[in-house]
Amino acid sequence: MDAPVPQPDRPARADEIRDGQRVTWAGLSTSWEKWDSVIVEQLAPVCAAMVEHLDLAEGQQHLDIASGTGEPGLSIARLAPQGRVVLTDLVPEMLGIATRRARAQGVTNVETTVCSADELPFDDAVFDSVSVRFGYMFFPDMAKATAEFVRVLRPGGRLCSSVWVKPGQNPWTAIAMQAIATEAVVVPPDPDGPNMFRCAAPGSVAALYQEAGLHDVAEWDVDVELVTRSAEQYWEMISEHVSLAVAALQQVDESARARIRARAIAEVSAFERDGTIRVPGVARCIGGTK
Numbered sequence: 694m695d696a697p698v699p700q701p702d703r704p705a706r707a708d709e710i711r712d713g714q715r716v717t718w719a720g721l722s723t724s725w726e727k728w729d730s731v732i733v734e735q736l737a738p739v740c741a742a743m744v745e746h747l748d749l750a751e752g753q754q755h756l757d758i759a760s761g762t763g764e765p766g767l768s769i770a771r772l773a774p775q776g777r778v779v780l781t782d783l784v785p786e787m788l789g790i791a792t793r794r795a796r797a798q799g800v801t802n803v804e805t806t807v808c809s810a811d812e813l814p815f816d817d818a819v820f821d822s823v824s825v826r827f828g829y830m831f832f833p834d835m836a837k838a839t840a841e842f843v844r845v846l847r848p849g850g851r852l853c854s855s856v857w858v859k860p861g862q863n864p865w866t867a868i869a870m871q872a873i874a875t876e877a878v879v880v881p882p883d884p885d886g887p888n889m890f891r892c893a894a895p896g897s898v899a900a901l902y903q904e905a906g907l908h909d910v911a912e913w914d915v916d917v918e919l920v921t922r923s924a925e926q927y928w929e930m931i932s933e934h935v936s937l938a939v940a941a942l943q944q945v946d947e948s949a950r951a952r953i954r955a956r957a958i959a960e961v962s963a964f965e966r967d968g969t970i971r972v973p974g975v976a977r978c979i980g981g982t983k
């Protein structure tokens with residue numbers, strides 16, 4: 694009889710996911726800094742929708758989870774300069790960019806803490822609001838992370854997060870991924886492992902909120918648009934900073950990469966308008982109250 698295959702226990706799997714995420718995002722950080730202004734503009738409608746739901750007031754304490762290069766935490770800090778905003782992320786390289794952006798913008802009411810979303814080094818009920826923009830899908834244990842967000846929120850405080858809906862509604866990534874798939878095997882991601890579209894199913898994050906005891910849970914879609922100066926710039930940006938594309942492109946050689954690039958540029962050229970490339974997408978915001 695075959696020996697049973699050892700199954701990693703949950704903590705070991707969580708460590709493995711966190712370690713993988715540290716490597717991935719440390720590697721992507723330079724590209725996120727390079728493309729900062731394009732990313733900020735693309736995701737501005739999501740930032741605005743989250744800020745509106747959080748119902749911020751001056752002088753409050755806000756926690757931004759998986760802040761990466763600082764959004765939406767820095768926008769919140771600018772809106773409420775008498776408040777305090779804590780930017781957190783698993784990856785110091787990403788928070789280093791957030792710190793540089795804060796300095797460049799003259800924002801002084803922010804601080805950074807390196808930590809994982811599912812193990813927050815904060816006391817209970819200390820924050821008036823919590824935001825998580827495009828972070829949920831990368832957490833090792835999304836239920837544990839949600840319980841942590843609820844723990845650190847004061848009663849009546851609000852949580853708002855955002856995730857991507859399915860690739861078909863996000864041509865800004867789908868065009869590049871389809872071009873890559875003509876030359877490389879794009880393995881469907883593990884549905885329980887970290888990936889950009891892990892939380893695409895309607896209601897998936899809302900269910901986590903409800904399980905964690907939040908009330909007034911609601912979700913709504915927000916349209917975004919990726920605007921680049923040219924089709925070539927679209928490809929350069931996507932191939933350098935989108936985690937799924939960067940990973941898939943590591944499998945191909947230079948000539949395949951050139952063919953993928955040509956295909957993606959040809960496809961995305963259909964989105965030319967007034968001399969710029971404008972590719973749509975859809976995110977989902979999820980809000981709830983403690």
Ligand SMILES: C[S@@+](CC[C@H](N)C(=O)[O-])C[C@H]1O[C@@H](n2cnc3c(N)ncnc32)[C@H](O)[C@@H]1O
Nearest residue numbers: 714718759760761764783784787809810826831
């Ligand atoms: C797509 S970026 C989002 C950054 C930013 N919130 C934004 O919307 O521009 C995802 C971020 O999640 C972070 N991340 C991944 N796993 C994490 C974890 N377990 N805890 C906290 N942050 C994590 C990554 O380091 C990365 O900065």
